[in-house]
Amino acid sequence: MVDKIKVDNLSCYYNRKCVLESLNINVIQNEILSIIGPSNSGKTTFLRALNRMNDLDLTYSRRGEVYLDGGSIFDISMEDLRRRIGMLFAMPTPLPMTIYENIVYAPKRLGLISKKSEQDALVERALKDASLWDEVKDRLKSSAMKMSGGQQQRLCIARILAINPEVILFDEPCSGLDPISTVKVEESMIGLKQKYTIVLVTNNVKQASRVSDRTVFFFMGKIVEIGTTDKLFVSPKEKQTEDYITGRFG
Ligand SMILES: Nc1ncnc2c1ncn2[C@@H]1O[C@H](COP(=O)(O)OP(=O)(O)OP(=O)(O)O)[C@@H](O)[C@H]1O
Numbered sequence: 001m002v003d004k005i006k007v008d009n010l011s012c013y014y015n016r017k018c019v020l021e022s023l024n025i026n027v028i029q030n031e032i033l034s035i036i037g038p039s040n041s042g043k044t045t046f047l048r049a050l051n052r053m054n055d056l057d058l059t060y061s062r063r064g065e066v067y068l069d070g071g072s073i074f075d076i077s078m079e080d081l082r083r084r085i086g087m088l089f090a091m092p093t094p095l096p097m098t099i100y101e102n103i104v105y106a107p108k109r110l111g112l113i114s115k116k117s118e119q120d121a122l123v124e125r126a127l128k129d130a131s132l133w134d135e136v137k138d139r140l141k142s143s144a145m146k147m148s149g150g151q152q153q154r155l156c157i158a159r160i161l162a163i164n165p166e167v168i169l170f171d172e173p174c175s176g177l178d179p180i181s182t183v184k185v186e187e188s189m190i191g192l193k194q195k196y197t198i199v200l201v202t203n204n205v206k207q208a209s210r211v212s213d214r215t216v217f218f219f220m221g222k223i224v225e226i227g228t229t230d231k232l233f234v235s236p237k238e239k240q241t242e243d244y245i246t247g248r249f250g
């Protein structure tokens, strides 16, 4: 098993206040790693630290290192890093264009594709990988804004896939979706781990248990427990983890 990401003694601060303390954690290539934990435990901060999204915030600072394929993420240009590590947010954020244009927009701008045939092939591949192709193949030229929330979220996944990332970060991707759309997004995520490495923040512990290989439980900016999902949910080592996954707090 190869470490895709390695986080070494990472501490994160907003206005010098510590919100993540000395984290050591690895993300294994082609796994889905779920991060669970109550509100304010630092899950989003952690995710954003992995593609340097936090760096835009002037009150933010950090100590420690994050490695991608063994190299520091701070030695990679921001543009390359964002291409290699894509991120999906809680609310679907399609562009107000057609389904087709949503997918080719970024790859065209980045100069990854130009020919119509390349664009067509890319749209098909990305939509298939996002488990959306069958639902929309006959209406690629209609507006993305007319899709359901779950379809929009999978379109946003397809948009990320279109720029060939290596890692995808999901921050509560189903929190605004109904149960059926949630299942579809989960199915799409499970399919994606063949090609990509996935870190999923979710406040739905059942979702973590359904889709992830390993799960980590965060509390107040620290890792309480990390383990294979089967083990963590069946026989957690820590009482805090058990209380959280059984719904006794958080
Ligand atoms: N931009 C910011 N500026 C200042 N403080 C912040 C900022 N973003 C997050 N924080 C603080 O950092 C801590 C961790 O927040 P974070 O958003 O990472 O938690 P979370 O686990 O994702 O919570 P939730 O489940 O509610 O999304 C909180 O105390 C929060 O108030």
Ligand SMILES: [Mg+2]
Binding pocket: 043, 044, 045
């Ligand atoms: Mg969050």
